[in-house]
Amino acid sequence: MVAGGILDVMHEDFERCVRAVQSKDARFDGWFFTGVKSTGIYCRPSCPALPPKPANMTFHPTAAAAQQAGFRACKRCRPDATPGSPEWNVRADVVARAMRLIADGVVDRDGVTGLATRLGYSVRQLERNLRAEVGAGPLALARAQRATTARLLIETSTMPMGQVAFAAGFSSIRTFNETVSEVFALSPTQLRQRSGGRGVTAGSSAVRLRLPFRRPLVPDSLFGHLVATAVPGVEEWRDGAYRRALRLPHGPAVVSLRPDVEFVECRLQLSDHRDLTGAISRCRWMLDLDADPVAVDEALSADEVLAPLVAAAPGRRVPKTVDAAEFAIRAVLGQQVSTAAARTHAGRLVERFGEAVDDPDGGLTRVFPSVESLVDADLSSVLAMPVSRRETVAGLVRALADGEVVLGPGSDWEVAREQLSRLRGIGPWTVESVAMRALGDPDAFLASDLGVKVAAEVLDLPSSPGSLSRRAAMWRPWRAYAVQYLWATGDHAINRLPES
Incomplete structure (x- = not known):
C-alpha cells in the first residue's frame, strides 16, 4: 500500500481493488469502498457476500463519494463501521x-x-x-x-x-x-x-460502541504508555480499561477504552450528544486505530536490526493524545525529568486549574486545564521547578492562546515545528514529541530521547542523535513507529499493561 514512501491512490487502481474485493481482504477496509452497480449498494472490500462481477464494480475513496454516486450502504458488511483511511x-x-x-x-x-x-x-x-x-x-x-x-x-441509545x-x-x-x-x-x-435492543439504560447519557482497527495491534505498549504517563485525576486504569476525562466543545466527557482482540470497547459519558462524533474521532486518533500496521511493519522489517523486533510483536501503534495543546504543555513539564515527576507537575496543575468532571463510575475528577485558564495563572505556587522551565510553560501557553503556535488536527506539521522551535526553552526533543504524539506525524523522530539512545546502544546502532538520525533515514516515512519498537526493548512500565 506504500510505494516509494508515498501512499498510492488506491481507488484508482481498478485491478488491485478487484483483487482485494475477490479475496475479501480486510486490510483494505477504509482504503476504498466498492459500489455495486447491479444492486445499488456500496460495501467494504471484506464484505462476506459473494463478490460481484468486476464489470459491476466501481471504486470510491470515501463513503461520502459512494453516496454521492447514488449507492446506499450494505446492510451486511456495514461499510460505515470500518476503520478510517490511514491516508x-x-x-x-x-x-x-x-x-x-x-x-x-x-x-x-x-x-x-x-x-x-x-x-x-x-x-x-x-x-x-x-x-x-x-x-x-x-x-x-x-x-x-x-x-x-x-x-x-x-x-x-434509547x-x-x-x-x-x-x-x-x-x-x-x-x-x-x-x-x-x-x-x-x-x-x-x-x-x-x-439493533435488538442493545441500547443503554433509558435516561443514561452513555454511549457504548466498538472501535474497529486493522490487525495486528499490540495493546501492551499502546495502553501501557498512556497509563504509565497518566495525569492523576484526568486519567486512570480501572477494571482493565484506560479511562480519561475529555474537554469537548459542548462540555466535559469521560471515556473508557478497553482493548479486545478485534476491536476496542468504548464507553462514552457525554455532557452533550452533539460531541459524539468528535469524541469518537479523538479516541481513534489517540489509539492510532486508523493506522495500516501491515504497511508500516513491512517497511521497517527491511532493516535487519528492526526485523526481529517487528516479528516478535507486529502492529505497534503510536500513542497519541485527545488534545494537542494539552500534550504540548505536558511535554514541556516533562523536559529533563522522570515520568513520575512529569505526572506530579501535571497533576498539581490539574488540581489547581482543571475543570471539575462528574465520574460516578471511577476516580476521575477533572479535565486538563484549558489554555485560556492558564494564560493569567500564577504558576509559581503550583510548579516546583526551575524558573526557566516555568517560564517556558508560561511562554507556550501565551503562544497557544495568541495563535502564535497552532496545534490540532488541521495543523501543518512543518509550520507547527517552526512555531514551537521559536519559543524559548523548547528544544528538538519537545518539538518532535509534539509532532509525533500531538500532531501525528508518522515520521517524527526522537533522536535525543534517552529511551531511544539506550535501545540504540543495546541494538548496536549509533547512539548520538546525529548519527542515529542518519542511520534512521531508511525507516522513513515511519520513524515514529520505529521509536515504538525501540522503546519496547526496555523494561519500563510504558511497555506493559498494568495489573487490573
Missing part, C-alpha cells in the same frame, strides 16, 4: 488536514467557511481540492459522518429520534429521516428495531 493521518497537505478537521466535527460547528478559514483557503479552493481527491465536497463528507453518528445513537437528529448534527427531523433512509435503506425506526 489522512500520514499526510500534512490541505486535503488530509481538511479530512481530519471534518472528522473532528468542524463543519457541523463552524460550517464550510470555518473549515476553509482554519486551513487558510477559500471555500472554492477547498471544495475543488476535496472533490478532485476524495470525490465529495465538505458538506457531503460531513453529511456522511452525520449519518454514521445518527446510526450509532439510534442503535446504542434517545428519542428527535434528540438523535439534532445530536447527530442534522438541522431538521425531515433531513435526518431522509438521509438515514437514503444512506442505509432503512428508516431510523427500522434501524433501532434491527
Whole structure:
C-alpha cells in the first residue's frame, strides 16, 4: 500500500481493488469502498457476500463519494463501521488536514467557511481540492459522518429520534429521516428495531460502541504508555480499561477504552450528544486505530536490526493524545525529568486549574486545564521547578492562546515545528514529541530521547542523535513507529499493561 514512501491512490487502481474485493481482504477496509452497480449498494472490500462481477464494480475513496454516486450502504458488511483511511493521518497537505478537521466535527460547528478559514483557503479552493481527491465536497463528507453518528445513537441509545437528529448534527427531523433512509435503506425506526435492543439504560447519557482497527495491534505498549504517563485525576486504569476525562466543545466527557482482540470497547459519558462524533474521532486518533500496521511493519522489517523486533510483536501503534495543546504543555513539564515527576507537575496543575468532571463510575475528577485558564495563572505556587522551565510553560501557553503556535488536527506539521522551535526553552526533543504524539506525524523522530539512545546502544546502532538520525533515514516515512519498537526493548512500565 506504500510505494516509494508515498501512499498510492488506491481507488484508482481498478485491478488491485478487484483483487482485494475477490479475496475479501480486510486490510483494505477504509482504503476504498466498492459500489455495486447491479444492486445499488456500496460495501467494504471484506464484505462476506459473494463478490460481484468486476464489470459491476466501481471504486470510491470515501463513503461520502459512494453516496454521492447514488449507492446506499450494505446492510451486511456495514461499510460505515470500518476503520478510517490511514491516508489522512500520514499526510500534512490541505486535503488530509481538511479530512481530519471534518472528522473532528468542524463543519457541523463552524460550517464550510470555518473549515476553509482554519486551513487558510477559500471555500472554492477547498471544495475543488476535496472533490478532485476524495470525490465529495465538505458538506457531503460531513453529511456522511452525520449519518454514521445518527446510526450509532439510534442503535446504542434509547434517545428519542428527535434528540438523535439534532445530536447527530442534522438541522431538521425531515433531513435526518431522509438521509438515514437514503444512506442505509432503512428508516431510523427500522434501524433501532434491527439493533435488538442493545441500547443503554433509558435516561443514561452513555454511549457504548466498538472501535474497529486493522490487525495486528499490540495493546501492551499502546495502553501501557498512556497509563504509565497518566495525569492523576484526568486519567486512570480501572477494571482493565484506560479511562480519561475529555474537554469537548459542548462540555466535559469521560471515556473508557478497553482493548479486545478485534476491536476496542468504548464507553462514552457525554455532557452533550452533539460531541459524539468528535469524541469518537479523538479516541481513534489517540489509539492510532486508523493506522495500516501491515504497511508500516513491512517497511521497517527491511532493516535487519528492526526485523526481529517487528516479528516478535507486529502492529505497534503510536500513542497519541485527545488534545494537542494539552500534550504540548505536558511535554514541556516533562523536559529533563522522570515520568513520575512529569505526572506530579501535571497533576498539581490539574488540581489547581482543571475543570471539575462528574465520574460516578471511577476516580476521575477533572479535565486538563484549558489554555485560556492558564494564560493569567500564577504558576509559581503550583510548579516546583526551575524558573526557566516555568517560564517556558508560561511562554507556550501565551503562544497557544495568541495563535502564535497552532496545534490540532488541521495543523501543518512543518509550520507547527517552526512555531514551537521559536519559543524559548523548547528544544528538538519537545518539538518532535509534539509532532509525533500531538500532531501525528508518522515520521517524527526522537533522536535525543534517552529511551531511544539506550535501545540504540543495546541494538548496536549509533547512539548520538546525529548519527542515529542518519542511520534512521531508511525507516522513513515511519520513524515514529520505529521509536515504538525501540522503546519496547526496555523494561519500563510504558511497555506493559498494568495489573487490573
